[in-house]
Amino acid sequence: MANKVKFERDNVVRVASQLFWQKGFHATSTRDLQEAVNMRPGSIYSAFGSKEGLYCESLKDYTVQMKTQIEGFLSSADTVLGGLRAFVENVVIKTKDCSPSAICMLVKANSEFAEKDSNLYELSLDLTAQFEAYLTQLFTQAINKGELSNTLTAVEYARFFQVQFTGLRGYFNRPNVEQFAEPMINQMFMLIKKL
Amino acid sequence: MANKVKFERDNVVRVASQLFWQKGFHATSTRDLQEAVNMRPGSIYSAFGSKEGLYCESLKDYTVQMKTQIEGFLSSADTVLGGLRAFVENVVIKTKDCSPSAICMLVKANSEFAEKDSNLYELSLDLTAQFEAYLTQLFTQAINKGELSNTLTAVEYARFFQVQFTGLRGYFNRPNVEQFAEPMINQMFMLIKKL
DNA sequence: TTTTAACTTGAACAGTCGCTCAAAATCAAA
């Protein structure tokens, strides 16, 4: 009883996500987006409501993708820490050149949205908290499997991981530091185990 | 033989710097700036050339201020590490609520400017490299004074410090984490000494 | 084949952007 949508919603969100991740919310114009996803303004606005609506879906999709990626590395690793390490290496080293930015899109979002009561700032907080909770689950497993001591609680390990990972990604968002990546990741995981 | 400028350039740059730090470059309009520094567009443009020119001076001033702050803490501390620790505590805990952002303005800049050959991106790289060089000097002193072992080189300590500090500041750019600040700073400096 | 609800299109709107420049104001030197 009608026409059908001609675009694949998931694919549109993924493309928009890449652009937003690269340029940030404010520096990405709706015309940039129109070109990237090959849709006219009316279609975008009927599907996503607003630029903010599309960004919102993009950021949510980004975190889903990140978790999916971690799951992938975990399933083909012997240990939780091994899986996390493969994930970190993949992000910091292997996909560095094909990624829109070395910096996590969530961190970029949290950095960009200054108004503390704006929708997008609160969204970035929610998703970050969810990700910390997810990491906490993983570190709970790692402790239970005896990969880590329990001198720190799981959530403390999760916090430590986030600080290290965010710090590393920020550091590697510049040229000519590739040579330091592997030793610094070594250091990071050595520290986690020694904590 | 002429009129004299009616504004104090240093003060204008400092005010602009706070606004840019809080909102970022793209989300700060020239009208925001005009109101904040109480100058009309013509005056701003004859003094700084462009919005980018003013941002440029603001970011440079920010790094000077940061170094000045560190110097202050160093001069009233017994050790280099003690001075750095006082600086970190001041940034992460004491000035958290009166600061435009928990995140370092240099890191925000590096995150915001995606185009790798833009003036502002390269400026953020230069200033970051200068800051790393400055930290390297400090850690050289710390090693020479016997505060640290020389299992790591000074520049490796500097890199480690930057990763930790950036990671911490990113983590604390959110509400309800004040209670974790002191223990995490303790952990950071404990790790530096144990490396 | 006709109908009709859903989707797509793109010109265009109102608002904001960074920025300019002629005119007014200022003040040291003559």
Add this chain to the structure above:
DNA sequence: TTTGATTTTGAGCGACTGTTCAAGTTAAAA
């Protein structure tokens, strides 16, 4: 007091912003 180089002012320019919506297109249902 007059001169004249310098600074300040603010209306306003053209470009661009996010968004709307009437008109056109599509395809399932009648």
